[in-house]
Amino acid sequence: MLLLIFKIASVAGGILLGITALDKLDGESDFFNNIAKKLIPFTTIIGGTVAVLGIFELLKIFGFSNRHLIFDLVAIAAGILLLTHVLSQIPTIGGSLLKLSIKLMPFKVILGIALFVMAILRFLGIHLLG
Numbered sequence: 001m002l003l004l005i006f007k008i009a010s011v012a013g014g015i016l017l018g019i020t021a022l023d024k025l026d027g028e029s030d031f032f033n034n035i036a037k038k039l040i041p042f043t044t045i046i047g048g049t050v051a052v053l054g055i056f057e058l059l060k061i062f063g064f065s066n067r068h069l070i071f072d073l074v075a076i077a078a079g080i081l082l083l084t085h086v087l088s089q090i091p092t093i094g095g096s097l098l099k100l101s102i103k104l105m106p107f108k109v110i111l112g113i114a115l116f117v118m119a120i121l122r123f124l125g126i127h128l129l130g
Helices: 002-017 019-025 031-061 069-082 094-123
Strands: none
Touching (some): 002 019, 002 069, 002 094, 019 031, 019 094, 031 069, 069 094
């Protein structure tokens, strides 16, 4: 069940981060823009879900298999990007996470598209490694 939530949140997070590139793909239909408009109020929830479940999945597979290592690392980075506006409020590590988020900002669209594509592939049962 958590894996399904992780995949859905990853698709939503990928759309939110990669909307500038996805908007060019759908032409005049504004399909991705309409989805992004509906997802924007849930950015914090989606970002938190992607980051926390990405860490959980990374720790779960740590030492056993690195089958989803790339997906988990991209998800964690995307979650941090989606949580930029609330990271500074986290005691002790908030400043460090905010600095990391600012350093990742130039790669926002790339991470978003990568997360979107890998989440769709994972839904289809196609794994990048293994």
